[in-house]
Amino acid sequence: MSEAVDLLINARWIVPVEPRDAVLADHAVAIRGGRIVDLLGQDEARTRYVADEVVELPRHLLIPGLVNLHTHAAMSLLRGIADDLPLMRWLEEAIWPAESRHVSAAFVRDGTLLAAAEMIRGGITTCSDMYFHPEAAAEAFAAAGMRAVVGAVVLEFPTSYASDPEDYLRKGLAARDRWQGHPRLGFSIAPHAPYTVSDDSFHQVQTLADELGLPIHVHIHETAQEIADSLAVHGCRPLARLARLGVLGSNLIGVHAVHLDEADIELLARHGCSVAHCPTSNMKLASGIAPVPRLLAAGVPVGLGTDGAASNNRLDLLQEMRHAALLAKVGSLDATAVPAHAALRMATLGGARALGMDDRIGSIEKGKCADLCALDLSAPQCRPCFDPVSHLVYVCGRENVSHVWIDGETRVDKGVSLLHINDTELLRLVSMWQTKLGN
Numbered sequence: 001m002s003e004a005v006d007l008l009i010n011a012r013w014i015v016p017v018e019p020r021d022a023v024l025a026d027h028a029v030a031i032r033g034g035r036i037v038d039l040l041g042q043d044e045a046r047t048r049y050v051a052d053e054v055v056e057l058p059r060h061l062l063i064p065g066l067v068n069l070h071t072h073a074a075m076s077l078l079r080g081i082a083d084d085l086p087l088m089r090w091l092e093e094a095i096w097p098a099e100s101r102h103v104s105a106a107f108v109r110d111g112t113l114l115a116a117a118e119m120i121r122g123g124i125t126t127c128s129d130m131y132f133h134p135e136a137a138a139e140a141f142a143a144a145g146m147r148a149v150v151g152a153v154v155l156e157f158p159t160s161y162a163s164d165p166e167d168y169l170r171k172g173l174a175a176r177d178r179w180q181g182h183p184r185l186g187f188s189i190a191p192h193a194p195y196t197v198s199d200d201s202f203h204q205v206q207t208l209a210d211e212l213g214l215p216i217h218v219h220i221h222e223t224a225q226e227i228a229d230s231l232a233v234h235g236c237r238p239l240a241r242l243a244r245l246g247v248l249g250s251n252l253i254g255v256h257a258v259h260l261d262e263a264d265i266e267l268l269a270r271h272g273c274s275v276a277h278c279p280t281s282n283m284k285l286a287s288g289i290a291p292v293p294r295l296l297a298a299g300v301p302v303g304l305g306t307d308g309a310a311s312n313n314r315l316d317l318l319q320e321m322r323h324a325a326l327l328a329k330v331g332s333l334d335a336t337a338v339p340a341h342a343a344l345r346m347a348t349l350g351g352a353r354a355l356g357m358d359d360r361i362g363s364i365e366k367g368k369c370a371d372l373c374a375l376d377l378s379a380p381q382c383r384p385c386f387d388p389v390s391h392l393v394y395v396c397g398r399e400n401v402s403h404v405w406i407d408g409e410t411r412v413d414k415g416v417s418l419l420h421i422n423d424t425e426l427l428r429l430v431s432m433w434q435t436k437l438g439n
């Protein structure tokens with residue numbers, strides 16, 4: 001007697017990520033009610049399941065949906081506005097002035113829609129966002145059908161969005177209340193960075209995050225200047241300051257974590273913190289090379305992030321995997337550092353663990369959400385194929401992404417996006433913003 005399922009996906013290769021390094025040839029995934037109910041050989045699947053829909057992927061690799069652990073989605077509207085500058089000049093001379101002139105709820109909603117369209121098309125099914133107007137970002141992610149952890153941002157200084165840290169928190173948490181119970185949306189508290197948030201505000205962030213069970217999402221140890229300034233102002237390095245304030249814990253996601261000494265790594269490991277590694281942003285802003293092999297060896301969960309489109313300038317985790325693998329080798333002068341399977345693990349289960357969502361996403365396992373991404377490996381550059389994960393990290397680009405499912409619903413089908421917003425409408429909104437930004 002066959003069992004009924006909604007969808008059966010037959011793929012040439014499936015890389016479930018858990019168990020580590022497994023590559024399953026000619027396997028199938030059975031999906032019911034948006035969840036993975038089985039992962040098994042195709043012959044067995046044909047006898048065990050009868051599906052409403054069967055998708056054949058005879059030349060494809062199926063992987064878990066990618067998790068973008070750090071982005072500022074709405075900054076897609078600021079893509080290319082200022083390139084080739086170091087972080088603080090980029091922020092102070094270009095980005096913060098542009099944000100103060102243009103950022104509004106409408107800007108964030110439209111920019112986030114544009115980013116969600118780009119990310120989903122490139123196989124990203126979950127992102128962890130940090131930006132102004134989280135209520136508008138949440139609305140856009142929900143409309144796009146993307147899974148997201150939206151950051152309730154906190155800054156010490158006033159902006160057009162909020163007047164002081166209490167105001168930022170009140171507004172961010174009101175957005176969280178509004179979306180409570182949504183199947184794909186969650187919230188974090190997102191203090192921008194140690195150099196823009198006071199001790200008192202960090203205390204408040206920590207208290208609220210504990211009380212509400214939320215992740216803390218914060219830029220940390222991004223540049224050498226940040227460390228030097230912290231030593232001058234606070235008499236200690238930023239991570240030591242956060243440890244002293246009681247902010248470090250297993251809910252903390254430290255973004256960038258480039259400039260780390262052994263004591264910093266020990267602090268992260270001891271407190272169970274995670275790191276969002278953003279290799280492209282770190283290269284483009286010339287921030288440095290994060291010590292990813294040392295973090296992994298110390299047991300720190302590491303996920304991958306794109307950062308915003310104004311410092312990357314792509315929201316493309318295929319590129320981040322490649323850059324993470326290559327940069328780790330250059331940084332350690334060790335060609336065995338961050339092999340392809342480790343890069344994929346960071347881009348999926350690593351990000352899911354950091355967000356405390358590894359019981360639901362990050363690998364292809366029974367009971368998890370059917371967030372999946374297929375890549376077509378039939379092109380000449382993908383032949384021969386001895387290890388599809390090698391091609392995934394070292395050959396493929398996001399143009400190889402052929403199918404994407406979120407909660408078992410098709411978002412990309414044979415390379416075509418099936419989003420609720422069509423490309424023409426999206427491009428109309430973007431050109432309106434380009435006109436405004438140009439003035």
Ligand SMILES: CSC[C@H]1O[C@@H](n2cnc3c(O)ncnc32)[C@H](O)[C@@H]1O
Nearest residue numbers: 072095130131132153192219308311
């Ligand atoms: C308050 S919302 C987020 C805030 O962060 C700025 N930002 C973008 N990229 C970076 C980065 O790499 N380091 C620090 N801050 C960054 C963004 O422009 C927003 O103002």
Ligand SMILES: [Zn+2]
Nearest residue numbers: 072219307308
């Ligand atoms: Zn950032």
